[in-house]
Amino acid sequence: MLPQNHFQKEKNWRNWNVAVTGMNASPESPGPGFAVARSIREHRHFDGRIIGLGYDVLDAGLYSKTICNGGYLIPYPSAGRDALLERIYQVHALEGLDAIIPCLDAELQNFIGIQSELKQLGIKMLIPTREQFTLRAKDHLAEFCKSIGVDAPETKTITNPLFFDECEAQGWQYPLMVKGIFYDATVARNAYEAKSIFAKLVQSWGYPVLVQKIIPGDEYDLAAIGDGHCRMLGAVMMRKRGLTDKGKAWAGVTVVDEAIGKVAEKIIRGLAWRGPLEVEVMKGYDGKIYLIEINPRFPAWIYLSHAVGRNLPAALLQTLANEPELDLSPPKPGTFFIRHAQELIVELAEFESLFVNGGISTPIQEEPLEVSLQEHDKFKAAS
Amino acid sequence: MTMAAAELLKELSKDDRLNRIAISDTGFIFDPQTGQSFTLNRTGLVTLSILKRGSSIDETAEQLSHQYGITEETAVNSVEAFLLQLGRYL
Amino acid sequence: MDSSADFTDIGTWEPPFIQPHKMGALNKFGQRTVRDNITREVFGVPVSDLVRRYGSPVFVVGEKHLRQNIRRIKTAFQQRYNLAVHGWSYKTNYISAICRILHQEGSLAEVVSKFEYEKARFLGVPGDQIIFNGPNKPKDILRRAIEDGALNQADHMDELKMLEAVAEELDKTVKIGIRINFDTGFTEPWSRFGFNLESGQVNEAINFISRSNHLRLSSLHSHIGTFVLEPRAYAEQVRIMCELMRKLEGVENVAIDTIDVGGGIPSRNALQTIYLPPEQAVPDINEYADAICEALLAGSRYRKEIGKDLPRLIFESGRAVIDDAEVLITSVVGTKRLPDGRRAAILDAGTNLLFTAYWYNHQVKMTRNAAGSEEETVLYGPLCMNIDVVRHSISLPPLAAGDQLVISPVGAYNNTQWLQFIEYRPNVVLAQESGGCSVIRQAEDLGVMMAQDQIPAHLASFDVSGKVRPLNRSGNHPVLNRKLV
Structure with missing residues (x-):
């Protein structure tokens, strides 16, 4: 089932098969996955395949033929790591994955739990350790802020x-x-x-x-990558300009604010963070910067990073590939994004395929998944 | 019960209603009139396919009883119950 | 789309069925279980053998597993704090053989009622190896506990007064503990138990004791909750308790030699209100031991400076010790389709035996390879009650009557909170460490169910006239074979 040239082709990040989760994209609260995939797809050097991983047959990103080459359903985070690993084996057997970019908080612990198995298969991920993940969790945040000298509500x-x-x-x-x-x-x-x-x-x-x-003030977000060695790669900052009633930014503009950058650097250093992250801060009317949240993934507005020449999802792949230089332009303030809803067209057969087989680029049959799973066990044993 | 099922079948056969239902051999079916989709179990798929050919309840039951080796009484009961379900959704 | 009616694979017979797709949460892989969700034996004994010998349902306890659990937990605490002692929480599972195993492993008995106290003594536990907690200790049992030398930990002021009165009657000086409650900031305070710290009730209790002629305060006890997923809560608990201990140095009639942190450490079970699976949500026992022992070492360091011994640490883990050392084997008695399309199975064990199913999503394993695709299934118990549901939603292959399922972990609270409602309670079997099995609690029968019933003479017959007409020729109770009262 593996693509013929999967193991022969000289691989670098430009032609990787990259799986991206979080392909839910309902207008009021889209997941980041679709935007991450779109950023990678539009990077001028990327020529690989992108596979969407989703949790529901209505996850729009799974059907987007202009961005994704395939889409698969994976078990809910609550089903546990073993169920996820088994499903990733299946998808890998069909698609031959090189990297996975998890984009949702609730699934991260499962991905952390299967990291070593995936590494054996040659699947790379830039994700935090369990300890890093826990230290920044919402119920530990106040303690962590205190330890690095950052204000928090x-x-x-x-x-x-x-x-x-x-x-x-x-x-x-x-x-x-x-x-x-x-x-x-x-x-x-x-x-x-x-x-x-x-x-x-x-x-x-x-x-x-x-x-x-609640701290009275203005909301800012920062997206960046931690390289696992206390270095912050390619920060992009955004001032929220329009909020949905769920508090999500539907409009924003890039800014450059050194003080916010310093807070993010402190966080990345304090945690030795490895992986993408979003830092949400409130610039209080008292002039102080308050840390509201640290999200262990790219934000849904990450396409804005591509727009200002600092394509962070692509930079993540380059980091995984140990590229010596990341192609990041200097920070550029004043670029807006305005999120709008658009209808994606889905054929009944595609819907049925995802519904019945749990995948879209697979033939509409039950057997291949089982066959590929057996094949994969051999593959796993061999590696 | 028997009357109700027979009437339902008559109703469902009107205007080619049953025939326009799209059935996939995966058990996934789609009703073009309501936009609703459904899953059929294997026996439901077989039963609906027979009904779609215009078979009566008795003819359908006879065929099922033959194919699965069950009594005709069981088959008739099941087909009638199945029709009541179809009547609820279609 | 293929509309031909000829299928190569027509499947096996089941009633034909149509299920509409509800939008939202549509994912056939969503709840899926791993391929090896099958277990043919429990604690080394084939499930089929157990059912053949002991019937279905049947509880099975793994002795080796239980001993390994308690040793691992004790080591975790004792290697960090060598004055740590485990108190076996009887209420978690007080089947005699289980208590004996834990006493063999060196655990004290932690009891919370007259019955539990009497049971511990009956099992041969010396009084000075018993910690007596709980809000209801009638005078007669309190007197016995004082005579036996048990550690009574008072819950409220009336109990303190009763302790004082009994000690006076016996003309004894008695070492006691008090239970205290406070806000750790991590868990909701269980303020209904013990004396509240913030509102000054603890002071009131201390004042009472320091004026007493018979009571000596030697132990501080608190218990912050149940299934506490946050080790930091214990660190804060111990810090607060040590702060109190330090404040009490030099107070008349107070010499603290014991810090009792209670229990509440979770097992690897899936609480219904926790999103992540237990292997991610539940911290390792070593994290709890770390939090508790580090805080205790820090909080009692001052004692070395003033030339006093460090206090003994009592921890009363129940759930973490026994839960995964016991499983329930149950059989499917029937299957059906619910009107909304879900599969359902009726089991011979329900919430009568698995009281914890109200709060936990227990793991359910098949004991055979079942053909057919997994589907959302509801597992019902045998009770005539709508709330008798073992699992509200679990992804399983098609079940058939006679199938056996293994439910775990079930060791905590089920053998104590189980109900006698309409069913007999089944055998509890011990899979012995040395091999072989033995029944440690016999299945109930009509004799057990009738043993406590008494029928007044005027109800001795079905005849409303009141004439006594015995129900059988001998004049004896037909079941118990003895004369009616």
Whole structure:
């Protein structure tokens, strides 16, 4: 099932087969995967294949023929590492992967868990260690900020919604930011709203839930790559200019702000971060910079990095390939992005293929997956 | 029950309704009139294919009973129950 | 799209079925389990042998596994803090053989009620090896515990007063502990148990003890929650307890020699409200031991400077010790399709035996290779109650009546919280370390179920006139074969 020339071709990142996760792209809250894939596809030197990995038959990126060469469904993060590894073996047997770029927080621990197996197969990933991942997690962030001398809004981990009735007496004044352990953050203006947000978050992401004090100020985001040796590669900064009601930027403009860059450098040094990351900060009206969140992946607006000549997803592949020089232009402020929705056309047969076989560039049959799996066991044993 | 199933079959056969349903041998089916898609189990796929050829309940049951080696009574019951399900969705 | 009616593979017979696709969460690989989701033996014994010999359902405990667990956990604590002692939390699983195994391994008995206290003594545990916790200790049992030399840890002021009264009656000086509660900032405080620190109840208790003629405070106890996934919570707990210990140095009638951190350390089970699978969500026991012992060493270092001994550390892990050392084997008694298209199977064990199924998604393994594709399946128990669901959604191949499933981990709380509702409780079997199996709790039968029932004379017959007409010729109770009251 492997492409004929997979092992013969002289490989460098330009002709890699790259799998990218997070291909969900609903207009109100798109995953980063589609934008990561698009950035790589449009890089002038990239001539390889891009394989989308998704969690739902309605993940738009899986169907995009202009960006992806194939799309596959993978098990939910809650199914655990073994289920993921088995599925990646199958996809690898069909596609011959060179690199995977995980783009969602909730799946990262599984990818960390299968990293050594993938390495044996020659599949590269630039991802953090479990320890790095944990230190920056939302429920550890305040502690971490303290350790590197960065300001952060006060945050509390809660499991009991009764907190919202009593919190004002404890110095937690509304409005408050209520956050899920992996995703979603919503402003609650009173106890009633807070409890309903709490219930929804628990339903989606389980316990605990985080409550964060709101800092009045302006929101900025920074995307970069940590090389694992305390070096920050290619930061791109963006001021949010339009927010969806989920708090996601649907418009923004590149900026260059040294102070924000310094915060990001401190983080990358403090963690020896390896992999892409997004740093969300609030520039308070008090003049201080507050760290709101560190996301262990590229943000959904990462295509903006390509637009300013600092294509970070491509730079990630170059880093994995040990390229001596990354082709990054100097930072360039003043480039806008405005996110808009567009309809992707999907044929019934494609939908059916993804639905029935869990993949799109596969023939519409059940058997090949099983056959490839057996083949792959041999392959695995040999490697 | 029997009456209801027979009537449903009649209703579903009207205007070529059943015949326009797109069936894939993976069990994936698509109803062009409602835009809904469905999954059929293997026996559902076989049963629907027979019904689509214009077979009656008894003819369908007879064929199933022959193919699977089950009693005709079981087959009739199953076809009727299946028609009631189809009636709910189609 | 092929609309021909001829299929090379028509499959085996099952009622034909159509299922509409609901948008959202459509992913046939979403919940999928790994290919080797099959186990033919548990703790080295073939499942089929166990069912043949002991029936279905049946609980099976692995002795070797249990001993390995407790040794690993004890080592984790003792190599970091050599004064660490384990207290076996009886309520987690008080089947006699299991308690005996843990006592053989050197664990104290941690009991929380009159029944548990009496059981520990019945099993031969000396009084000074018993920690007596819990909010309800009637006077007679408190007196016995004091006479036996057990460590009573008081939950509230009325208990302290009762302790004082009993000690006075016995004219004894008694070493006691108090349970305290406080906010660690990581878990919701369990403020209904013990004396609250922040609001001054602890001070009140200490004042009472320091004025007492008979009570000596020697132990501080707290228990921050259950299935605590955050080792930092324990570090904070110990820090707060040590701070209190230090403040109490020199207080009349107080000489702390024990810090009891309670339990709450999780097992590798999948709590329904935690998103990630347990192998990612549950930290290793060494992380807990690290957090607790480091904080204790730091918090009690001052004692060396003032020439005092370090306190003993008691930890009362139950779940982390026993949960994965026990499985439940259950059989499918029937299958059906639900109206919404999901597969369903009815098992001979439900929440009557698996009380923890209300909170956990237990692992379910097949015992044979089943043909057919995996589908979302609901597993129901045998009770006539809508809430009797063992798994609400699990991806399994088609099940058939007679199939055996292995459910794990089930060692914690199921053999103590199980219900007698409409079913007999089954055998619990020990797969012995030395090989072979033995029943450690016999299956119930009608005799067990009737043993406590008594029928007043006027109900001795079905005759409403009240005339006593015995139900069988001998005049004895037909089941128990003894005279009715």
